[in-house]
Amino acid sequence: MSTPRLQFGALSARLPAIIERVHVSPRSPRGPRSGRRRPATTPPSAAIPSADPHAAREAQRYANPIPSREAILALLAERGAPLAADAVAAALQLTADVPREALDKRLAAMLRDGQLLQDRRGRYAPAQKLDLIAGSVLANAEGFGFLRPDAGGEDLYLSPAEMRRVLHGDRVLASVVGVDRRGRRQGAIVEVLERRPARLVGRALVENGVTLVVPDDRRIHQHLLIPPGGEHALRSGQIVVAEITDPPSAGRGPLGRVLAVLGERLTPSLIVRMAIADRDLKEEWPDAALREAALVAPTVRAAEHADRLDLRALPLVTIDGADARDFDDAVYAEPLADGGFRLVVAIADVSHYVPAGSALDVEAYRRGTSVYFPGYVIPMLPETLSNGICSLNPDVERLCMVCDMRVDAAGEVTRARFHAGLMRSHARLTYDRVWQAIGEHDADARAELADVLPQLENLHRLYQALARQRSRRGAIDFDGHEVSFRLDADGVVQALGGRPRNDAHRLIEECMIAANVQAAKFLARKRIPALYRVHAPPPAEKYEDLLGFLKEFKLKLPPAGEVTPADFSALLTRVRKRPDAALLESVLLRAQSLAVYHAANEGHFGLALDAYAHFTSPIRRYPDLLVHRAIRHALADGTPGDYRYTPERMAEMAVHCSQTERRAEEAERDVDERYKCAWMERHVGSEFDGVVTGVTSFGLFVELTESRVSGLIHVTQLPADYYHFDPVRRLLAGERTRHSFRLGDAVRVQVLRASLEERKIDFRLVPPRKPA
Numbered sequence: 001m002s003t004p005r006l007q008f009g010a011l012s013a014r015l016p017a018i019i020e021r022v023h024v025s026p027r028s029p030r031g032p033r034s035g036r037r038r039p040a041t042t043p044p045s046a047a048i049p050s051a052d053p054h055a056a057r058e059a060q061r062y063a064n065p066i067p068s069r070e071a072i073l074a075l076l077a078e079r080g081a082p083l084a085a086d087a088v089a090a091a092l093q094l095t096a097d098v099p100r101e102a103l104d105k106r107l108a109a110m111l112r113d114g115q116l117l118q119d120r121r122g123r124y125a126p127a128q129k130l131d132l133i134a135g136s137v138l139a140n141a142e143g144f145g146f147l148r149p150d151a152g153g154e155d156l157y158l159s160p161a162e163m164r165r166v167l168h169g170d171r172v173l174a175s176v177v178g179v180d181r182r183g184r185r186q187g188a189i190v191e192v193l194e195r196r197p198a199r200l201v202g203r204a205l206v207e208n209g210v211t212l213v214v215p216d217d218r219r220i221h222q223h224l225l226i227p228p229g230g231e232h233a234l235r236s237g238q239i240v241v242a243e244i245t246d247p248p249s250a251g252r253g254p255l256g257r258v259l260a261v262l263g264e265r266l267t268p269s270l271i272v273r274m275a276i277a278d279r280d281l282k283e284e285w286p287d288a289a290l291r292e293a294a295l296v297a298p299t300v301r302a303a304e305h306a307d308r309l310d311l312r313a314l315p316l317v318t319i320d321g322a323d324a325r326d327f328d329d330a331v332y333a334e335p336l337a338d339g340g341f342r343l344v345v346a347i348a349d350v351s352h353y354v355p356a357g358s359a360l361d362v363e364a365y366r367r368g369t370s371v372y373f374p375g376y377v378i379p380m381l382p383e384t385l386s387n388g389i390c391s392l393n394p395d396v397e398r399l400c401m402v403c404d405m406r407v408d409a410a411g412e413v414t415r416a417r418f419h420a421g422l423m424r425s426h427a428r429l430t431y432d433r434v435w436q437a438i439g440e441h442d443a444d445a446r447a448e449l450a451d452v453l454p455q456l457e458n459l460h461r462l463y464q465a466l467a468r469q470r471s472r473r474g475a476i477d478f479d480g481h482e483v484s485f486r487l488d489a490d491g492v493v494q495a496l497g498g499r500p501r502n503d504a505h506r507l508i509e510e511c512m513i514a515a516n517v518q519a520a521k522f523l524a525r526k527r528i529p530a531l532y533r534v535h536a537p538p539p540a541e542k543y544e545d546l547l548g549f550l551k552e553f554k555l556k557l558p559p560a561g562e563v564t565p566a567d568f569s570a571l572l573t574r575v576r577k578r579p580d581a582a583l584l585e586s587v588l589l590r591a592q593s594l595a596v597y598h599a600a601n602e603g604h605f606g607l608a609l610d611a612y613a614h615f616t617s618p619i620r621r622y623p624d625l626l627v628h629r630a631i632r633h634a635l636a637d638g639t640p641g642d643y644r645y646t647p648e649r650m651a652e653m654a655v656h657c658s659q660t661e662r663r664a665e666e667a668e669r670d671v672d673e674r675y676k677c678a679w680m681e682r683h684v685g686s687e688f689d690g691v692v693t694g695v696t697s698f699g700l701f702v703e704l705t706e707s708r709v710s711g712l713i714h715v716t717q718l719p720a721d722y723y724h725f726d727p728v729r730r731l732l733a734g735e736r737t738r739h740s741f742r743l744g745d746a747v748r749v750q751v752l753r754a755s756l757e758e759r760k761i762d763f764r765l766v767p768p769r770k771p772a
Contacts, residue, residue, distance in 0.1 A: 054646065066102045067092045069110055069648050073126050076116075082123035113652055114150075114173055114193045132173045132190055136659065139168035141218040147174050147187050150655045152536055152596065156187035165189060165250050168219040169196030171655075184541065197280035198244045199259070200224070204234040213242045213256065216278060222248055224256040232258045239263050239270070241277045266756045269491040271674045272373050279667040281371055281378055288359035293382040296353055298389055300397040300422070304352075309402060309419040315426040315455050316346055318392055319508050322430045325377070327392040328617045330400075330425050331511050333458040339409035341462045345515040346423050348390045349399040350618035351628040354381065356644060365653070368660025370620035373671050374485040379620070386619050394428040401628050403515040403615070407462060411469030416518035418631050427452050434504040463507040466514065474566025475608040478589050483708050485675050493679045496707050512616040513607065519615035523630050524601050527640045529650040530630040531623040531657065533612045535595040535604040537563065546591040552730055552743065553584065565608040580744035582703070583693050596658040597623050599650040623657050626650075673759045676709045680754035680761050687766055692745040695732050697725035700741055702749055702763055711761030713749060718765055 054068035075091055076083060083091070089103055107124060110116040114134035116124045127134065133156060135149040145163045147156035156174055158166075166172060171194040174187040200220060202213040211234055213224040224242055226234070234240065239262040246255040262270055262277075276283065285293075316330035332344040354360045364380050371378040379386045392398050402421040406414050429449065436445035437453060438460045446453060470477075479501060486495040516533070523530045538546070543560045550556055555575070557567050568588060575584045592606060597614075604612040615631075618624040626645070633643050645653075694701030699714040715723050718741075721734035733740040741747075749763035 054641065066106055067094075069106070069115065069646065072106070072110065073115065076124060076126050082119055082121075082125040084121075084123050088124065112193065114171070115648070117173070117191065127173060130175075132175055133187070134171065134173050134193065137163075137166050137168060137170045137172060139163060139166075139219040139221050141221060143221055147172065150651075152534065152598065152602075154185060154539060154541075157184045158187050158189065162187065162189050163221065165248055166192060167196050167222065167244075167248065167254065168217070170194065170247075182541070192247070195244075195247050199241060199277060199280040200244070201239065201241055201262070201274045201278040204236055204238045204240050204258070206234055206236045213240060213258070216274065222253040224254050225252075226256060226258060230258055232261055234258065234261070237264065239266060239274070266674075267491075268487075268493065268675070268678045268756075271491065271671055271678070271756070272376055275373070275667045275671045276378070278670070279663050281663075281667060282367065283378055285382055286359060286363055289363045290382065292358055292360045293384050296385065296389055298384070300389075300399060304399060305422055307420065308399070309421040311344070311346065311400070311402065311421050311423040312397065314344065314423070315452060316344065316392075316423055317427045317429055317452055317455065318394070318425050319429045319431060319434055319504060322432065326379070326386045326390070326619050327425070327428065328619045329508070329512065330392050330423065331459060331508065332455065333462045334455075335458055335461070336406070340414070341407045341458070341465070343405045343407050343413075343462060343511060343514060345403045345405070345511055345616070346392070346400040346421060347402075347515070347616050347624075347628075348392055348619055349401050349420065349628070350381070350385075350390050350625050351401075351632060352399050353385055353390060354625065356629060360385075364625065365622055365656070368622050368657050369664050371664040371667055373668060374675060375487045375491070380622065381619060390619050392423070392425045394425045397422060397424055401615075401631065403518055405514060405518060407465065407514070409465060411465035411467070413514055413518060416522070418519075418522060418635060420632065420635065429456075431502065431504040431508075434507075435502040439503055459507055459511075460503065463503065463510055466510040467506065470510065470513075471569070473608045474564060474569050476565050476568045476592075476606045477572060478585060483672065483676075485672075485679075493675050493682075496676065496679045496709075498706065498708060516613055516615050517609055517611060519627055519631065520601060520611035520613035522634065523613065523627070524611055526630075526634040528630040528634050528638070528643055529599060529640065529645045529647045530613060531597045531599065531626050531650060531654050532601040533595060533604060533614050533623075534598040534600075534602045535606045535612075536593040536602070537605045538591050539593055542591045546587065549587055549730070549743075553580075555584075565605055579746060580691060582705075582708075583691055583744050586693065586703075594662075597654040597661075599647055599654050621657075622660075623654075626653065670759075674756055676707075677754045677756045677759055677761060679707075680709060680711070680751055681756070684751050684754065687748060687750050690747055690749055690763075692741060692743055692747060695725070695730045695741060695743060697732075700732065700747075700765075702747060704749075709761065711749070711751075711754075711763045713747075713763045713765050717752065717763065719767065 052068055052071040054070055071092065072088065075088065085104060085107060089100065094103065107116065111118060114127055117127050117130060117132070118124055133147065133149050135147040135156070137145055137158065138148055138155070139145040143160040143163060145158040147158055149156070156176065157180060166189060170192055172189050173191045173193060174189050176185050177188045178186045180186055200215050200217065202215040202224065205212040205214050211226040213226060215224065224244065240258045241260040241262060242256045242258050244254050244256045248254045262273065314332050316332045318327040318330045320327060328348050330346045334342050336342060354364060360381070367380045370380045381390065392400070400421045400423045402419045403416055404419065405416045408414050433445055433449065434456060436442040437449045438456050449456065482499040484497060484499045485493050488494050520532055540560050543563070547557060555571065557563055557571060572585060572588065575581050578584070601611050603610045613627050614621055614624045615627045616624065618628050688704045688706070690702040690704045692700050693703045693710065699712050701710060701712055703710045719734070719737065719739065721736050721739070723732050723734055725732050729742070731740050731742045748766040750766050751761065752764050753762040
């Protein structure tokens with residue numbers, strides 16, 4: 001990765017403000033550059049910054065502490081001009097005990113993370129002072145792209161010319177250079193901070209002696225050129241795993257090499273392998289991490305009972321899906337005399353077994369999250385931990401972190417306390433069986449769960465109070481169906497169907513939300529650096545498109561500046577009984593912002609909450625592990641100043657964790673899309689009911705009602721006519737027959753074709769049967 005350095009000759013036409021700020025300084029007169037290093041000087045008029053406020057924290061981390069990142073940024077901000085490394089060292093009054101190379105390493109790390117930039121004279125300046133935006137590149141197959149800012153907010157449009165230097169997933173610094181006709185901010189890339197993972201999957205293309213790899217991910221809009229002389233004799237059409245060796249520049253595309261040939265054609269058994277390789281997901285564990293995991297005792301030792309709240313007698317239970325293998329959370333509820341409840345949420349104490357800075361921790365952070373595919377999981381932690389000592393398996397002692405809450409009759413949490421605990425799960429239950437017992441009152445289910453049935457009834461009554469409180473505050477309730485697959489031993493899809501949610505799912509969800517809220521409030525009150533889960537209101541452009549869409553259905557929402565979660569919730573309730581409810585819910589969901597991790601608590605729009613964090617899944621999410629460490633630090637009477645993580649470091653980790661979450665979601669979504677195509681391949685010629693979810697000039701997009709599989713009815717597969725597209729009304733109308741198609745129309749379709757390669761499914765419209 002290159003050191004971020006401003007190249008002013010290349011940028012002079014588009015970044016005059018940056019040039020003026022960085023390159024011209026009254027204290028740095030122009031003149032011929034010398035090869036000699038100038039002596040460090042501190043101008044008499046410049047104020048020496050105050051003592052480093054984080055000196056105590058740095059002293060804990062290093063034998064010879066160096067100035068904190070905050071102190072360096074404060075110095076550069078006070079000086080009002082870029083400084084060379086010598087000047088930084090002199091101004092910070094480094095002593096002989098502090099090696100100069102330690103400061104150089106810190107400055108290099110700040111360059112890498114986008115906190116600083118270097119001009120071509122080698123001087124450092126804060127990126128924030130240059131009005132530069134750090135973020136991730138989101139590419140479009142058409143060649144343009146967007147910058148998603150690390151700090152949140154509106155995306156920045158990147159033209160095809162800007163996108164020639166980068167690929168989807170790169171992290172860059174960019175400046176705002178204008179606004180286009182649609183009101184979008186336009187950006188120019190100043191520096192690439194970090195390149196996307198080097199590995200990708202694609203198809204070999206060999207023509208006239210030139211070998212290219214066409215990426216399977218259509219957002220990687222540039223083909224990879226493979227220089228001659230590689231170890232693989234490639235043929236066109238082969239599926240390969242390739243590695244980018246030289247990233248793209250303004251003048252040429254990326255170069256690379258082929259690592260492996262996966263096969264000639266895509267089969268169901270290759271679907272997961274491709275997703276893993278394409279996202280550079282790691283299945284193997286570093287030897288050091290495995291050695292540490294092997295040293296962890298498989299059972300809780302007596303010495304580990306000390307200083308823990310003993311909850312072994314409390315009938316805590318886990319409630320999960322039937323195919324779950326690791327159990328993060330257990331719950332217990334009991335009614336109180338005042339009509340309220342005591343709610344105990346116990347979460348696996350992963351932080352006890354994964355010390356910060358250990359090899360296990362480094363690998364867990366690199367992965368960021370577990371990745372779940374149908375029938376296969378890439379865990380964040382080795383299975384001896386994730387399925388063993390960390391998992392809240394039934395009838396064995398486990399260490400846990402506990403949130404013990406008091407909930408009043410109105411569903412408001414009135415008190416919460418956190419503890420390090422010791423527990424024993426009294427039962428491993430499944431959502432479906434619990435719902436059969438408490439919702440459907442199935443006699444067999446109630447007899448099977450008789451030992452814990454009173455506790456389940458208490459949990460259900462508590463859930464009803466929490467649900468009423470959720471409704472009062474206006475939280476948005478997207479209650480969609482999850483698609484599930486059943487595979488055979490060869491990875492072939494045997495069955496596909498929706499997985500509906502019931503009150504057992506919602507019960508656990510509300511208990512987890514309650515604990516997550518209390519974790520966020522506790523850490524905000526203690527001011528310990530941590531990661532918060534932040535969900536912003538809908539982006540302005542998405543929201544305006546949504547208003548136009550709703551108008552066609554004679555529905556409306558308030559203007560962008562006035563909309564609240566309660567408005568969305570009310571609209572969802574209003575349309576839930578309509579035949580096009582699934583379509584409307586899907587569109588409302590797509591209009592929302594993406595939830596991300598932030599070092600600052602900025603609330604959660606969708607849940608209508610002022611504070612929210614992830615506390616309840618540390619086995620599979622690294623942000624939850626960080627929240628546990630922060631809570632343990634606070635419980636030990638630690639302060640923000642003596643915590644190992646700074647706010648700046650937490651902000652960097654927030655970006656990384658958001659990126660690994662997106663990477664996992666994209667991999668899971670790719671696999672699901674291809675499995676849907678594999679399932680439809682087996683049903684070519686079959687007929688299904690569906691709903692029109694998109695109207696274009698070239699046809700209709702239809703989602704099948706039962707399976708939620710989507711495909712296209714091309715205009716040539718509609719009844720013979722000349723069709724005209726009305727983009728305002730989102731309508732396709734026949735000229736001769738005057739038959740029209742619009743969003744939400746119920747249709748019956750026949751499967752014409754399904755392609756695993758292209759992830760496309762084609763339908764034909766089945767005309768209505770004439771009455772006999």
